[in-house]
Amino acid sequence: MSEVLGEEPEVVLAERRYEAISRILETVVRKREAKKLTFTDILDHVFLHRALGIPIFLALLYAVFQFTFSFSAPFSDMIDMFFSWLGGLAEEGVMPANPVLASFLSGGVCAGLGSVLVFIPPIFMLFLALAILEDCGYLARAAFVMDRMMYKLGLHGRSFIPMITGFGCNIPAIMATRSIENEKDRIITILVNPLMSCSARLPVYVLIAGVIFGSSYAAGAAVFSMYLLGIALAVMMALIFRRTLLKGLPAPFVLELPRYMIPSPKSVILHMWERGKWFLIKAGTFIFAVVVVIWTLSTFPWGATSGGEIIENSYIAAFGHLIEPIFRPFGWNWQAAVALFFGFLAKEAVVGTFGALLGAGEEAVDTALASAGWFTPLTGFAYMVFVLIYFPCVATIGIMLKELRPKWVLFAATYTLVLAFIVAFIVIGVGHMMGME
Amino acid sequence: MSDFDPRIGRVMGVYALALGVLYLLFGLMEIVGVGGSGTDPIPIPGDLFGGLAILVVAATYLNGVRGLFRGEHVGLSFLIGALFLSAVFGVLYLLLMGADGLSYLIGSSDEFAALADFRPEIWFFLLSLPLAYQVWKLTREVTW
Structure with missing residues (x-):
C-alpha cells in the first residue's frame, strides 16, 4: 500500500479524513470573509521549518537551562544561608545538652536535607520555563519537528512527547507512553526514557558543574550538555533496539497542533506547582529518610567517629571502601561511590549524601565539595555523565514494572548501568587524550 | 504579488540583514572565544552553546531578508521568529544580570561585574526593538 500511495497508509488516511472534514465544513458553514492569516500560521512557518526547526528548538532548550542554572543561583544561596544559620544555631544550642541530637540536626537535617532543598529554585524554574513553552503551544511543535528526524531513524514521533515529559520526571513520562498504540514503539520509548535527564538529576549537575566550573557560563553549558547527551543517547539506544531486539517500522505520527497563545500566568504557575510540589513531598519524606540513614551510618559507631568527626571510622566509610574499587578507574573516591549507591534510591540522594558526608554545616555544600577537591573538571564531568545514565531510580523501576514485563525492566536496569560505565570510560579516556587530569 | 508594502519591507x-550579520559575527566570536574583558564596551564571553544559539538567531533573521524585500508574509514570519528569539536571549541575559546583582547584594558574590554581564545579546535585543515596533504596526490586525 505504501508503494502504491507513495506515503504511509495511516498518513494518507489522516489526510483524506481532514479533506473530508474540510469539504463538509465548506458546505455547512457559511464564512463571512476569507480565512485571515493568523500568528499561528506566521510562527509555524519558522518554528516548523525543515532546516531551522530543530536548531530553534535546541536554542530555546539552551535558554531554558541557562535560566534554570544561572537565574536560580542567588535564590539557592539564600536557602543555603538559611540552613547554614540553622545548623550553626542547632549546634550551639543543643550541643551541650545532647550531642547526638545536635549532630543529627546540624549534620543530618541541615547539611543533608538542606543540601537537597537548596535545589528548589532551579527545579521550580525548570518547570516554570517548560510550563511557558507548553502553554504557549510550542512543545507540541518541538515534538513535530523532532518527529521528522526520529522517523528517519526508525523511531516513532509520538515517543518525543514522553521524552520531553521525562525532563520533568520519568514516571509521568513512562505513563504517557500509553498513548502509543504500537507495542514495540511503546517498549522502545519506555526503555530509553530513563536516559532523558529528569529534574531529580538537575541538583547533581548544578552541584558538580558549579564545583568544577565555578559560576561561569561553562557551568550552564555543562548542565545543558547533559540534557543534549541524554537526548543523543536515547535516540542512539532506541535505534539500536529498533534494529536488533524490536525490529519493525514505526507507526506514522499524526499530531494536531494547538494554536499559539499567550500563556496565562495563573495556568503557568499552577503547572509549575503541580509538577514541582512532588520534589517538596519527596524531599520531606523519602529523601529525609535516606539522609537519616546516611547520617546514622556516617556518625556511628559514635565513639570511634568521635561523634561524626572522624568519618573514616564510620560504617559508611567501611562500606564506601568496599565499593570504591569499582569506581576508582574514574578517579572517584569512596564518598562519591557511596553517593552513587544512594542515588539508586533517588537521584537527589546523591546531593544529600555529599551534604551529610561533608557535614557542610556553616559552609555551603558546593563550597565544601570544592574545598575537599574530590573532583577535577574531567572526573566531575564523567561523574555527571554517570549520574545521567546509570540505573533508573526506584520509583521509575516501580512504574516500569507496571507498564512492562519484568524481563524488560531488568534489561533496562542492566543496559543503563553498562552504558553508564562505557560512556564514563569514554569521557575519561578522551579527557586523558586531551591532556586533562 | 506582495502581501504588504514592499517599501516598508525593504527598510525592514x-x-x-544588519542584525543578522551582527548576530552572525558575534556568534562566531563567542564560539571561537576571542573574548573581550569586562571593561570592554561589549564584552564577548567564550560560550560555545551561547554562540551556537545566537547563530540560530542570525540564520532566522537572514532567512527572512529576501521575503521582506519582496513584501511577502514569509519574510515577516522569519522576522517575527527572529525577533522572538532575540527577545528570549536578551531578556534571559538581563535576568542573569539581575541574578548576579542579587548575589552581590546578599553577599554570596564578591563583585557585581555589571559591565561584564552586559552581553552582546542584550545590545542586539535593544537594537531589535524598533524593528519589533514596525512589525507590531504591520500585524496589529492579525489574530492568534
Whole structure:
C-alpha cells in the first residue's frame, strides 16, 4: 500500500479524513470573509521549518537551562544561608545538652536535607520555563519537528512527547507512553526514557558543574550538555533496539497542533506547582529518610567517629571502601561511590549524601565539595555523565514494572548501568587524550 | 504579488540583514572565544552553546531578508521568529544580570561585574526593538 500511495497508509488516511472534514465544513458553514492569516500560521512557518526547526528548538532548550542554572543561583544561596544559620544555631544550642541530637540536626537535617532543598529554585524554574513553552503551544511543535528526524531513524514521533515529559520526571513520562498504540514503539520509548535527564538529576549537575566550573557560563553549558547527551543517547539506544531486539517500522505520527497563545500566568504557575510540589513531598519524606540513614551510618559507631568527626571510622566509610574499587578507574573516591549507591534510591540522594558526608554545616555544600577537591573538571564531568545514565531510580523501576514485563525492566536496569560505565570510560579516556587530569 | 508594502519591507529587510550579520559575527566570536574583558564596551564571553544559539538567531533573521524585500508574509514570519528569539536571549541575559546583582547584594558574590554581564545579546535585543515596533504596526490586525 505504501508503494502504491507513495506515503504511509495511516498518513494518507489522516489526510483524506481532514479533506473530508474540510469539504463538509465548506458546505455547512457559511464564512463571512476569507480565512485571515493568523500568528499561528506566521510562527509555524519558522518554528516548523525543515532546516531551522530543530536548531530553534535546541536554542530555546539552551535558554531554558541557562535560566534554570544561572537565574536560580542567588535564590539557592539564600536557602543555603538559611540552613547554614540553622545548623550553626542547632549546634550551639543543643550541643551541650545532647550531642547526638545536635549532630543529627546540624549534620543530618541541615547539611543533608538542606543540601537537597537548596535545589528548589532551579527545579521550580525548570518547570516554570517548560510550563511557558507548553502553554504557549510550542512543545507540541518541538515534538513535530523532532518527529521528522526520529522517523528517519526508525523511531516513532509520538515517543518525543514522553521524552520531553521525562525532563520533568520519568514516571509521568513512562505513563504517557500509553498513548502509543504500537507495542514495540511503546517498549522502545519506555526503555530509553530513563536516559532523558529528569529534574531529580538537575541538583547533581548544578552541584558538580558549579564545583568544577565555578559560576561561569561553562557551568550552564555543562548542565545543558547533559540534557543534549541524554537526548543523543536515547535516540542512539532506541535505534539500536529498533534494529536488533524490536525490529519493525514505526507507526506514522499524526499530531494536531494547538494554536499559539499567550500563556496565562495563573495556568503557568499552577503547572509549575503541580509538577514541582512532588520534589517538596519527596524531599520531606523519602529523601529525609535516606539522609537519616546516611547520617546514622556516617556518625556511628559514635565513639570511634568521635561523634561524626572522624568519618573514616564510620560504617559508611567501611562500606564506601568496599565499593570504591569499582569506581576508582574514574578517579572517584569512596564518598562519591557511596553517593552513587544512594542515588539508586533517588537521584537527589546523591546531593544529600555529599551534604551529610561533608557535614557542610556553616559552609555551603558546593563550597565544601570544592574545598575537599574530590573532583577535577574531567572526573566531575564523567561523574555527571554517570549520574545521567546509570540505573533508573526506584520509583521509575516501580512504574516500569507496571507498564512492562519484568524481563524488560531488568534489561533496562542492566543496559543503563553498562552504558553508564562505557560512556564514563569514554569521557575519561578522551579527557586523558586531551591532556586533562 | 506582495502581501504588504514592499517599501516598508525593504527598510525592514535592510535592518534585519544588519542584525543578522551582527548576530552572525558575534556568534562566531563567542564560539571561537576571542573574548573581550569586562571593561570592554561589549564584552564577548567564550560560550560555545551561547554562540551556537545566537547563530540560530542570525540564520532566522537572514532567512527572512529576501521575503521582506519582496513584501511577502514569509519574510515577516522569519522576522517575527527572529525577533522572538532575540527577545528570549536578551531578556534571559538581563535576568542573569539581575541574578548576579542579587548575589552581590546578599553577599554570596564578591563583585557585581555589571559591565561584564552586559552581553552582546542584550545590545542586539535593544537594537531589535524598533524593528519589533514596525512589525507590531504591520500585524496589529492579525489574530492568534
